[in-house]
Amino acid sequence: DADVTQTPRNRITKTGKRIMLECSQTKGHDRMYWYRQDPGLGLRLIYYSFDVKDINKGEISDGYSVSRQAQAKFSLSLESAIPNQTALYFCATRDRRSTDTQYFGPGTRLTVL
Amino acid sequence: LAKTTQPISMDSYEGQEVNITCSHNNIATNDYITWYQQFPSQGPRFIIQGYKTKVTNEVASLFIPADRKSSTLSLPRVSLSDTAVYYCLVGDPRSYNTDKLIFGTGTRLQVFP
Numbered sequence: 001d002a003d004v005t006q007t008p009r010n011r012i013t014k015t016g017k018r019i020m021l022e023c024s025q026t027k028g029h030d031r032m033y034w035y036r037q038d039p040g041l042g043l044r045l046i047y048y049s050f051d052v053k054d055i056n057k058g059e060i061s062d063g064y065s066v067s068r069q070a071q072a073k074f075s076l077s078l079e080s081a082i083p084n085q086t087a088l089y090f091c092a093t094r095d096r097r098s099t100d101t102q103y104f105g106p107g108t109r110l111t112v113l
Numbered sequence: 114l115a116k117t118t119q120p121i122s123m124d125s126y127e128g129q130e131v132n133i134t135c136s137h138n139n140i141a142t143n144d145y146i147t148w149y150q151q152f153p154s155q156g157p158r159f160i161i162q163g164y165k166t167k168v169t170n171e172v173a174s175l176f177i178p179a180d181r182k183s184s185t186l187s188l189p190r191v192s193l194s195d196t197a198v199y200y201c202l203v204g205d206p207r208s209y210n211t212d213k214l215i216f217g218t219g220t221r222l223q224v225f226p
Contacts, residue, residue: 041218042216104157106156109154
């Protein structure tokens with residue numbers, strides 16, 4: 001089983017709809033991240049969380065919100081989706097107790113029409 | 114946060130050694146240097162991490178000069194499957210304030226037969 005899972009893997013929605021992307025991890029890591037990637041571009045950080053009670057904005061948080069329901073779950077919401085939020089979204093986790101790396105989920109491809 | 118600069122793209126042929134250099138002039142004392150590899154439509158995956166001098170694993174080598182203002186990822190004898198985007202990240206994994214793990218646009222490596 002994958003350590004970091006994302007649901008859904010693909011989603012097509014319409015402008016103005018509310019969308020939630022979910023991320024779950026079994027690695028026991030305290031830190032979780034949401035990134036978006038646009039074609040030909042690198043990853044941009046949307047939000048990150050260092051533990052259940054800690055949520056921080058990243059580079060491009062406008063139009064997004066997050067919820068850390070438990071240490072293992074970190075959800076990303078688009079309250080009112082717009083076409084320029086069409087992108088590939090990645091969730092990642094990391095363990096603050098070491099210099100270990102980030103582990104990424106498989107990604108969610110979101111299309112907003 | 115230490116800003117990184119890498120070439121946008123590089124081309125190589127199978128069997129050649131590829132060296133990708135990353136500049137990070139304002140690297141902090143506690144910062145580590147981490148390289149990731151990303152294939153299309155997949156999340157990035159860890160390649161190698163180092164603090165100073167040289168680090169080698171089964172995939173790559175990482176060379177870091179004494180001043181740590183740059184680093185070079187070396188991929189020996191590349192194959193077509195090494196075609197990917199490579200990201201250089203600099204940060205202190207244990208630091209609350211700097212562990213945002215900001216990705217740039219990376220270096221797109223194309224390996225030809």
